[in-house]
Amino acid sequence: MHNSRLEAATALFIRRWGEMGASWGISRTMAEIHALLFLTTEPLCTDDIMERLQVSRGSASTNLRQLVNWGLIYRVHQRGDRKEYFEAEHDVWQMFEIITRERSRREVQPIVETIEKCLEMISQDGDAETTPRAEAARRRMAAMHDFFSTMNRLFNLMVKVGPRGLSPMTRAIEKLQRLA
Amino acid sequence: MHNSRLEAATALFIRRWGEMGASWGISRTMAEIHALLFLTTEPLCTDDIMERLQVSRGSASTNLRQLVNWGLIYRVHQRGDRKEYFEAEHDVWQMFEIITRERSRREVQPIVETIEKCLEMISQDGDAETTPRAEAARRRMAAMHDFFSTMNRLFNLMVKVGPRGLSPMTRAIEKLQRLA
DNA sequence: CAATAGTTTCAATGACGATTGAAAGATTCC
DNA sequence: GGAATCTTTCAATCGTCATTGAAACTATTG
Numbered sequence: 001m002h003n004s005r006l007e008a009a010t011a012l013f014i015r016r017w018g019e020m021g022a023s024w025g026i027s028r029t030m031a032e033i034h035a036l037l038f039l040t041t042e043p044l045c046t047d048d049i050m051e052r053l054q055v056s057r058g059s060a061s062t063n064l065r066q067l068v069n070w071g072l073i074y075r076v077h078q079r080g081d082r083k084e085y086f087e088a089e090h091d092v093w094q095m096f097e098i099i100t101r102e103r104s105r106r107e108v109q110p111i112v113e114t115i116e117k118c119l120e121m122i123s124q125d126g127d128a129e130t131t132p133r134a135e136a137a138r139r140r141m142a143a144m145h146d147f148f149s150t151m152n153r154l155f156n157l158m159v160k161v162g163p164r165g166l167s168p169m170t171r172a173i174e175k176l177q178r179l180a
Numbered sequence: 181m182h183n184s185r186l187e188a189a190t191a192l193f194i195r196r197w198g199e200m201g202a203s204w205g206i207s208r209t210m211a212e213i214h215a216l217l218f219l220t221t222e223p224l225c226t227d228d229i230m231e232r233l234q235v236s237r238g239s240a241s242t243n244l245r246q247l248v249n250w251g252l253i254y255r256v257h258q259r260g261d262r263k264e265y266f267e268a269e270h271d272v273w274q275m276f277e278i279i280t281r282e283r284s285r286r287e288v289q290p291i292v293e294t295i296e297k298c299l300e301m302i303s304q305d306g307d308a309e310t311t312p313r314a315e316a317a318r319r320r321m322a323a324m325h326d327f328f329s330t331m332n333r334l335f336n337l338m339v340k341v342g343p344r345g346l347s348p349m350t351r352a353i354e355k356l357q358r359l360a
Numbered sequence: 361c362a363a364t365a366g367t368t369t370c371a372a373t374g375a376c377g378a379t380t381g382a383a384a385g386a387t388t389c390c
Numbered sequence: 391g392g393a394a395t396c397t398t399t400c401a402a403t404c405g406t407c408a409t410t411g412a413a414a415c416t417a418t419t420g
Binding site for chain 4: 225
Binding site for chain 4: 027028029030055056057058059062063082
């Protein structure tokens with residue numbers, strides 16, 4: 001490997017991807033491993049990753065497992081080799097779907113359920129006089145709930161139309177907007 | 181205040197909002213303060229927040245400043261009172277716009293710029309023979325770049341149609357999808 | 361079945377960001 | 391101006407979460 005520009009570009013991308021991950025609540029190393037595998041054509045083994053990213057075996061193992069768990073990378077086996085190799089999901093659209101769906105399931109579902117519970121709790125007071133205070137809180141929680149369900153529907157729609165459809169669709173609506 | 185169900189619901193919502201924030205890279209306390217102000221009708225002062233959330237004056241001050249910085253809460257003044265009070269942006273849609281725009285500016289713009297830089301770096305090798313390896317990396321980075329710009333356009337569109345428009349629009353497209 | 365190769369686990373450690381509280385800095389009031 | 395009230399700052403501390411590395415575990419090989 002003597003393609004130094006490619007190496008430099010790869011390193012730069014990996015660093016930034018790691019930083020972005022960190023600020024979105026994903027461990028820097030996990031994001032870096034993901035970036036490395038995303039850019040690399042051939043599958044890599046644990047030792048490759050340890051060397052390229054200078055991390056311990058334990059960390060590599062843990063983070064790889066988590067990435068497999070998310071569905072963002074796959075375990076692959078090389079014929080005639082005992083080692084396990086890893087390969088990333090390379091389709092950006094697929095990645096988006098996976099990440100959004102997982103985060104939704106793990107992190108927004110709980111809050112949606114909580115909101116529902118809260119709404120029940122508040123409206124049980126409704127037998128008595130509803131205080132303005134309670135009514136205001138109820139309305140805001142309801143608005144939040146609506147927001148999440150609209151976003152959820154929109155996401156499902158995006159997944160359905162897919163990347164091929166989304167861009168033209170967006171453009172079409174933009175055009176309609178401009179006319180209106 | 182004797183509306184115990186409302187209090188319980190509020191506390192529950194705040195706790196969960198804080199947890200969600202934490203897993204999205206926002207400090208738990210900052211998210212909790214935001215939730216408290218979101219649910220409360222009248223503006224609150226620093227001492228109210230310290231008491232309700234059991235945090236120090238320093239922490240309250242810092243987190244409030246950050247929230248003001250994000251544009252998610254406003255400083256308001258009560259006539260005949262020297263204290264500063266805080267009020268949240270109560271419109272959920274507006275909140276979404278603010279959060280998305282800020283996160284985009286702070287956290288996705290840098291990666292987009294990095295991708296552009298990387299693409300340049302790689303294509304400068306293009307004078308020489310482009311290795312398959314470099315070509316694969318280039319293609320993936322380009323796909324990622326496309327993804328971000330599509331998402332950006334979609335976001336602008338959503339903001340333009342607004343909440344009133346989005347839900348019907350989504351439904352309309354869903355219907356078209358079902359027919360196709 | 362023992363030896364070898366590879367992977368996972370987990371207690372200890374480390375790094376980093378958040379929080380605290382007291383001191384310094386503003387602002388308003390008389 | 392200076393006393394009173396409120397806010398911000400920041401060095402020290404605390405808590406949390408990721409990482410380390412060695413030991414335990416699993417799976418292949420001859």
